[in-house]
Amino acid sequence: MPQMRLFRGHILNPIAEDRYTLHVDGGIVVDGSGTMLEVGEYHEVKQQYPSATVVDYSDRLILPGFIDTHIHLPQYGMIALHGKELLEWLKTYIFPAERAFTPEVADTLCPLFFRSLLSHGVTTAAIYCSVQKDSTHVAFEWAEKTGIRAIIGKVMMDQNAPDVLLENTSESLQASEDVCRTWHGAANGRLLYAFTPRFAPTCSRALMRAVSDLAGQYGAYIQTHLAEHPAELQWVRELFPETQSYTDVYFRAGLLGPKTMLAHAIYVSSDERRLLTETGTCVSHCPTSNLFLKSGLMPLRELMDIGLRIGLGSDVGGGPTLSPFEIMRSAIYVHTARRFLPDFRGGDISPATALYMATLGGAKALGLDDTIGSLDRGKEADFIIVNPQRLSPFSTATGTELSSETLLSRMIFQGDDRIVERTYVRGDLCYDRRSCGKNEREI
Numbered sequence: 333m334p335q336m337r338l339f340r341g342h343i344l345n346p347i348a349e350d351r352y353t354l355h356v357d358g359g360i361v362v363d364g365s366g367t368m369l370e371v372g373e374y375h376e377v378k379q380q381y382p383s384a385t386v387v388d389y390s391d392r393l394i395l396p397g398f399i400d401t402h403i404h405l406p407q408y409g410m411i412a413l414h415g416k417e418l419l420e421w422l423k424t425y426i427f428p429a430e431r432a433f434t435p436e437v438a439d440t441l442c443p444l445f446f447r448s449l450l451s452h453g454v455t456t457a458a459i460y461c462s463v464q465k466d467s468t469h470v471a472f473e474w475a476e477k478t479g480i481r482a483i484i485g486k487v488m489m490d491q492n493a494p495d496v497l498l499e500n501t502s503e504s505l506q507a508s509e510d511v512c513r514t515w516h517g518a519a520n521g522r523l524l525y526a527f528t529p530r531f532a533p534t535c536s537r538a539l540m541r542a543v544s545d546l547a548g549q550y551g552a553y554i555q556t557h558l559a560e561h562p563a564e565l566q567w568v569r570e571l572f573p574e575t576q577s578y579t580d581v582y583f584r585a586g587l588l589g590p591k592t593m594l595a596h597a598i599y600v601s602s603d604e605r606r607l608l609t610e611t612g613t614c615v616s617h618c619p620t621s622n623l624f625l626k627s628g629l630m631p632l633r634e635l636m637d638i639g640l641r642i643g644l645g646s647d648v649g650g651g652p653t654l655s656p657f658e659i660m661r662s663a664i665y666v667h668t669a670r671r672f673l674p675d676f677r678g679g680d681i682s683p684a685t686a687l688y689m690a691t692l693g694g695a696k697a698l699g700l701d702d703t704i705g706s707l708d709r710g711k712e713a714d715f716i717i718v719n720p721q722r723l724s725p726f727s728t729a730t731g732t733e734l735s736s737e738t739l740l741s742r743m744i745f746q747g748d749d750r751i752v753e754r755t756y757v758r759g760d761l762c763y764d765r766r767s768c769g770k771n772e773r774e775i
Contacts (some may be wrong), residue, residue: 337362338381340374341389345396345707346688354736360394362713366758371707389717396706397455397714397755398656399694402595402616402645404460405471406433408445412652417626418561430462431496438467442474449480450763452654453716453752456481456704458555458593460528463487463497465507472515475523479762481714483553485528486511493534501539505546512550522758526553532581533567544586553591560596561627579604588613590699595645598628605638614641614697619662621647629670632663633678643694657747660686683744713759722751
């Protein structure tokens with residue numbers, strides 16, 4: 333078993349939507365299993381655990397790892413292709429890319445994808461694969477190897493999809509169940525499964541109802557899309573005329589609930605918002621994607637104010653970047669833009685709120701906040717090491733001399749993957765920008 337370690341640094345830790353703590357000289361004690369035994373002021377923690385090996389990041393900032401609640405692995409190669417809106421974009425770029433996501437292609441793309449996520453400070457991701465069962469197995473294998481925490485699902489489509497991706501309903505269900513049975517809870521719970529009906533237009537009523545049953549049987553997640561684009565909404569109305577709304581399609585199929593993550597939710601009525609709240613369903617806000625595909629401006633503040641659990645998602649390849657910093661600032665910018673709309677209601681989205689959604693809020697949306705999302709005793713040690721010197725305009729400044737408000741604001745509005753130096757999951761060093769190895773600065 334690895335020895336007990338004491339990580340020393342400036343610890344910035346979200347504790348609520350609008351609150352966080354900062355230990356200017358803090359310490360995190362991590363045991364051999366990757367669990368945090370204590371978090372607090374360095375000298376106090378050092379007295380409690382005098383034999384712990386010190387890993388010295390005293391001139392660096394320690395943050396909880398970021399959580400990406402919505403991303404498409406096979407689309408990584410199609411990132412940043414501008415010019416089309418959702419349905420045409422799927423037809424032109426995405427379905428061909430997912431058709432090409434063979435196990436051989438997955439074996440090449442997956443290590444690049446997971447290492448890139450880790451390099452951006454993402455320690456947990458909820459991931460869509462393609463309809464190919466074997467390729468989804470490869471994705472899980474690489475997630476296990478790279479050390480990232482992941483919720484992964486094989487996409488399911490049994491109607492209104494290209495012939496090369498169209499599945500037989502029973503075969504789709506069986507393949508998804510097989511992958512779930514193999515991987516859900518693997519790596520001592522670090523890897524989890526999400527049944528993944530793509531979205532209502534490509535899924536039959538029978539498929540969606542069966543997904544509800546399977547997810548309940550295995551205690552697995554459900555992930556799909558909701559109300560992303562006006563053309564999509566019209567298509568859903570035509571396909572499901574008996575329902576009251578897009579959200580009602582999922583409600584009637586039994587898909588809504590605390591372990592369901594719905595991406596986008598830009599166009600949801602008051603009745604739909606009530607339905608989401610009453611069922612405890614969670615939402616992934618994908619501001620960079622919503623802007624890039626010209627889909628719309630999600631009413632983030634209004635949805636948060638009614639009690640919905642909301643995390644942030646990159647939605648790569650609809651979103652043009654994996655960077656949580658870009659996604660956090662885009663969430664703020666989108667909310668700022670909505671303030672100019674005549675029907676705007678709600679308060680502010682601050683840097684503290686954006687950080688919360690990218691960390692503890694994302695963990696709550698996934699129902700994992702007892703394990704990850706913040707740096708607290710008893711949780712697993714998922715954290716990143718950030719160089720704050722890059723956030724100061726003065727080359728002689730250390731960055732840690734800044735006030736917590738200035739540091740947080742500059743980190744969100746100026747930060748990118750270059751400030752992320754190291755990424756830990758369960759106390760294991762999974763990414764090191766400087767050495768690309770697993771050696772720690774131990775003293």
